[in-house]
Amino acid sequence: MTTDRLIVFDTTLRDGEQAPGFSLRTEQKLRLARQLAALGVDVMEVGFPVASEDDARAVELIAREVRGPVLAALGRCNVADIELVGEVIRGAERPRIHTFIATSDLHMEAKLRISRDECLRAVQTCVARARDYTDDVQFSAEDATRSDMDFLCQVVDTAIAAGATTINLPDTVGYSVPSEVSRFFREVMARTNDADGVVFSTHCHDDLGLAVANSLAAVLAGVRQVECTINGIGERAGNASLEEIVMATRVRRDLLPFATGIDTTRLFRTSRLLCELTGEPVQANKAIVGRNAFAHEAGIHQHGMIRDRRTYEIMRPEDVGVESKLVLGKHSGRHAVKRRCEGLGYNLTRFEVDRVYREVIALADQGKSVGDDDLVVIVNRR
Numbered sequence: 001m002t003t004d005r006l007i008v009f010d011t012t013l014r015d016g017e018q019a020p021g022f023s024l025r026t027e028q029k030l031r032l033a034r035q036l037a038a039l040g041v042d043v044m045e046v047g048f049p050v051a052s053e054d055d056a057r058a059v060e061l062i063a064r065e066v067r068g069p070v071l072a073a074l075g076r077c078n079v080a081d082i083e084l085v086g087e088v089i090r091g092a093e094r095p096r097i098h099t100f101i102a103t104s105d106l107h108m109e110a111k112l113r114i115s116r117d118e119c120l121r122a123v124q125t126c127v128a129r130a131r132d133y134t135d136d137v138q139f140s141a142e143d144a145t146r147s148d149m150d151f152l153c154q155v156v157d158t159a160i161a162a163g164a165t166t167i168n169l170p171d172t173v174g175y176s177v178p179s180e181v182s183r184f185f186r187e188v189m190a191r192t193n194d195a196d197g198v199v200f201s202t203h204c205h206d207d208l209g210l211a212v213a214n215s216l217a218a219v220l221a222g223v224r225q226v227e228c229t230i231n232g233i234g235e236r237a238g239n240a241s242l243e244e245i246v247m248a249t250r251v252r253r254d255l256l257p258f259a260t261g262i263d264t265t266r267l268f269r270t271s272r273l274l275c276e277l278t279g280e281p282v283q284a285n286k287a288i289v290g291r292n293a294f295a296h297e298a299g300i301h302q303h304g305m306i307r308d309r310r311t312y313e314i315m316r317p318e319d320v321g322v323e324s325k326l327v328l329g330k331h332s333g334r335h336a337v338k339r340r341c342e343g344l345g346y347n348l349t350r351f352e353v354d355r356v357y358r359e360v361i362a363l364a365d366q367g368k369s370v371g372d373d374d375l376v377v378i379v380n381r382r
Contacts (some may be wrong), residue, residue: 002074003253004224004259007042008226011203011239012036015235019236022083030062032273033066036069038263038265039262040104040263042069043069043070043071048073060089063089067093072089073097076179081099089133093145095134096134098140099139102143124161125162127158127159127164128163138164138165139159139167140168142172145180153191165198167375169210170205174208178210181204188259199224204213206236209237212245224317231274239319241287244288267288272289326340329369340372340375341353341375356375
């Protein structure tokens with residue numbers, strides 16, 4: 001089976017930072033950008049310069065300081081935005097201008113108050129202006145999945161003719177389900193002139209909890225760039241989670257034969273750095289990087305893990321930069337207690353293990369996990 005290469009487009013520093021409570025100072029953005037470069041993202045969207053002077057300065061600084069990934073900055077489909085983006089991103093080793101406009105009738109009428117013809121003219125003018133600065137131009141059709149298909153295809157054709165090299169069709173409000181996304185991309189790509197000459201991209205939001213599933217559906221339909229964020233942060237319910245998409249392709253290569261350039265052993269530390277910088281923790285049961293993602297408390301699970309970790313782990317925790325944990329709690333069994341005691345240097349008889357186990361369960365019944373310090377006290381007391 002042929003393994004295709006996916007372009008990982010990280011937008012943690014742009015869409016991710018737009019989430020309430022996730023704003024970063026310039027020096028924090030630079031620190032995170034360096035970590036994302038070490039992680040191996042292909043494209044890093046580093047900001048929306050027109051949003052504020054600080055954002056523009058941060059984009060300019062990262063463009064000068066960070067090497068490796070393509071560095072993209074976002075601007076609306078108006079000439080002033082494009083010119084600002086072009087100026088602040090020009091210091092990048094590999095600059096990209098990313099421009100967007102809404103294409104659904106709802107957005108054009110209620111928000112932008114423009115006609116379809118005005119939309120098409122803006123796309124043509126701004127993509128062409130962006131090409132004056134760089135030959136790497138991405139166009140996004142905001143609210144693409146709720147746009148009229150005939151008009152959307154006109155917009156895409158216009159963007160490509162004007163010089164866009166990447167076409168992003170976002171599920172901006174997380175409205176779609178996977179089967180719809182697959183049909184949507186197949187139809188657009190089939191009806192687009194010169195579709196083989198550009199990269200199609202997916203950008204899914206998680207309002208229905210389907211951002212990762214929708215992104216993978218798009219990839220199976222022929223999309224080769226996936227837009228995502230660390231920990232899935234972003235507007236409202238967030239974006240597709242980078243770590244989940246990457247590990248899905250790694251674990252299920254039989255169904256998802258796609259490779260990425262991500263160093264997965266850096267996923268956990270990148271997630272933790274984002275938490276440190278924003279002060280926002282990851283939920284404990286978050287896939288891949290949550291505190292409990294590789295933690296096992298139930299006795300049956302722990303017994304299986306001791307015998308063969310593949311019984312309850314579908315990926316190796318060290319592949320994402322963490323270790324498995326057998327958590328001692330009220331659901332734990334004797335096997336886990338014995339194993340933890342051995343790890344602390346205690347070789348107990350079966351009778352001693354039974355006595356320690358009963359005390360562990362009694363302590364856990366009070367509503368807490370039993371840590372190593374607790375276990376040492378119990379063993380020494382016995």
